[in-house]
Amino acid sequence: MLQAIGLTSTPRRDLPPLVDDLTFEARPGSVTALLGDPGSGKTTALRLMLELEPGRGVTYFRGRPLHRIPHPGREVGVLLGDVPGNPSRTVRNQLRMLCAAAGVPASRADTMLEIVGIAGLRDQRLGSLSLGMDRRVGLAAALLADPCTLILDEPAAGLSPRERGWLHGFLRGHASLGGAVLFTTDDAKEAAxxxxxxxxxxxxxxxxxxxxxxxxxxxLRPRVAVRTPHAARLADVLGREARAAQRAVEIVEESGSRLSVYGSNCAEVGEAAFRHGVLVHQLADETGDAGAPASPSPPPPETAARAEGGALAEPAAGPHRASGGQRRHARSGRPASTVRRVGGPLRPLRYELRRVFGTAAPALTAALVVVASAVTALALARTGQTSQNRLLAAWPELLPLPPAALGAGLLGALAFGEEYRYPALAADRGTVPRRMGLLTAKLAVSAVLALLLGTLAVAADAAALKLVFDSGPLRSPAEWVSPAASWAGLLIGCAWAGVLASGVFRSASAGLAAVLAVPVMAVPLVRKVLDGPSAYPARGLAARLRGLSWAQWPPEADRLVLGALRVMAQPVGTALVLSLMVLLCAYGFTGLRSRVRW
Structure with a gap:
């Protein structure tokens, strides 16, 4: 059961709150409509219930508020507006990514596509879907974890009558299994x-x-709907009899053969037509102006779901077929879930991998970085005044960062920037659930991508130089471990700066700007601090660190330690480390406040 108690939004300046002390409940096994005119506070009420908006009051989902439910997506399925997904992502990739977030097997995505009747559109891009198909994808996403409660904001808005009928039958099917359904609407006839x-x-x-x-x-205002080829004659007859009987009857001609009679009933209209010999084709009691009965219509019959081109047959009315055990639980008000759970610490990592590789952004970024890096390396080689390390990195003195570092920062910035632009996890907990597991997964994946990007760039630069100039600009390096460590540190630092900055500022562009701000703004300041000789140089630090460690590392590891220390001693390395520390503190201060964890 869903119980909303005392929901009140934050007061606006010189205006009353959009939602003021709202209390109601949505019972299991039934469909509840939250009815109100546009601007009446329906959407705000839903956002207060889902703790997406500040305010007062509490909402209990089967006795627990949302912030005390370990996995909210398994308890509440949400559809607020259109599907919040990257338009270039396919339907199947979007659902498989959400499966990883919800902790259910990836095969559940294909199952839900069959259930909502769009299995034939699994390879379509989200941006190419019609409104009706977009709503079906949203329903599939809301039901991935088989939640008990469904919350939908204006789900039928803009849909055709056929799609609207399918949607209402689908919601009725979920309620018939013991689930609670709450949807908002501004159409009183639809609610009734x-x-x-x-x-x-x-x-x-x-x-x-x-x-x-x-x-x-x-x-709602009841009426009698009449279809007759003699509409004008019947209207005249009904008007004369109403005036004779001194009854208040209103007759409206809907079309050339259709009448709506208010203030009467089917028996009186039928008897009047019979007495005057008027042929009647249809005679029915209706509510409102939509021509629908007041009682809820039964769900449509189950048919095979099939998609060919743009035509879709009606799928099963309910979200899934219930076994005998499920029906027994449905009668008790608590549906039994047959969806296998996939938990564990790797769940955020699976989600992040599906998010990254669900679009062409990594491949396009890698291609652009490789081309830009190779062209820059060739241009630097022509001058003959660039060191081999900078030549392989394609890093001229005029550029703040090499192309590979910029690409790593861009992929890192997209890690959280895409979450805010296309909030895939909004239904689970907030706009982006700031959890340590999710942050760790993003940092790990972005670091690996940065290293792969840097390796590809160096290999492409070396191949281009070898192809164009033979072995002229390149020599066998006497020491490669320290430059390699410096290169890896620069790439990973840029990627992590993009991740943290986009998480703090909630924008991919802000994350990339923070990456560029390190060499442009932070490095000159650090260079001023480090400028000048040191009275006490730190020589032999690697050997002293080896003596302090519990396990003795081999002497070859000293070169890696020296490489890392050399990176940190450089102005770029020092500025990058300081920037990462500041961004990590800012991220922790602004984001890690959620009590729900992966």
């Missing part, structure tokens, strides 16, 4: 037709909480 209970709000306050039948009887 598709919900078991209607919660009406106005200006953020509760107006009424009624069964759908009571709502239709008290809040």
């Amino acid at each position: 037709r598709c919900a078991d209970r209607v919660v009406s709000i106005e200006s953020g306050r509760l107006v009424a909480d009624q069964d759908a039948a009571d709502f239709a009887r008290t809040r």
Whole structure:
């Protein structure tokens, strides 16, 4: 059961709060509609329930607030607006990425695509989907972890009548298995037709909480719908009899053959037509202006889901077929989940890998970096005034960073920047759940990508120089460990700076700007501090560190330690280390406040 108690949004300046002391509940096994005009606070109420917006009040999901549920995605399925995914990502990749976030097997994505009837669109890009197909993908994403509660904001807005009917049948099927469904709408007829209970709000306050039948009887205007080839004649007959009986009857001609009669019933209209010999093709009691019965319509029959081109057949009405055990649990109000859980510390890593490689961004970045690096290396080789290390890194003195470091910083900035632009984890916990496991996975994946990018760039530079100039610019290095450590440290530092900065500033562009700010702004300041000779040079530091360690490392490791120390002693290395420390502290201060952990 979902219970919202005293929901109140943060007051606005000189204006009342959008939601003010709102209390209601959505019961298991039923569909609840939150009805209100545009601007009445429906979406704000949902965001307060999901703790996506500051305010007062509490919402219990089967007795627990959201921040006390270890895995909210397994308890609550959410669809707020369109699918928040990268438009270049395919439908299947989007769902497989969310499977990793929810801790369920990747095969669950294909199962949900079959259930919502879009298995034939699995390789389509999210940006190419129609509105109806986008909503189906959103439903599939909300149900990946088989949650008990579904929360949807205006799910039928803009859909065709056929898609709207499918959606309502789908929600009815989820409720029939014991789940609770809450959706918002501004259409009173839709609420009366598709919900078991209607919660009406106005200006953020509760107006009424009624069964759908009571709502239709008290809040909607009933009528008699008539279809006849003699509409004008029947309207004249009904008007004359109403005036003779002194009854208030309103007759509206909807079209050339359709009448809507308010203030009467089917028996009176039918008897009047029979007495005057008027042929009637249809006679039905309706509620509102949509021509739908007041009671909720049953779910559509189950048919085979098939997609060919743009045509889709209607899929099963419910989210999945229930076994006997599931039906027994559904009657008790707690549906049994048959979805296997995939937990453990590798769950954030699986999510991050699927996020990174679900689009062409890494491949495109690598291609651009390799081309730019090779061209820059060839241009530097023509002058003959660049050291071999800078030549292989394609790092001229005029550039703040080499192409490989910029590419590593860009991939790092996308790690969190994409989360904020396309909040794939919004339904799970907040815009981006700031958890140590997720941060560790992003740092690890970005470091590996940075090293691969740097290796590709150096290999491409060496191959281009060998091809164009033979072996002229290149010589066998006398020492390669220290330059390699310096190169790896620069790449990983830029990637991590992009990750942390995009997490702090919530933007990929801000993350890349922070990477560029290290050599442009921080390095000159560090160079001023380090400028001049030191009275006490730190010689023999590697040997002293070896003596302090518990395990004796081999003497060859001294070169790696010296390489790392040499990187930190350089202005770029020192500025990068200091920037990473500042960004990590800022990230911890602004982000690591969630009580939910991976």
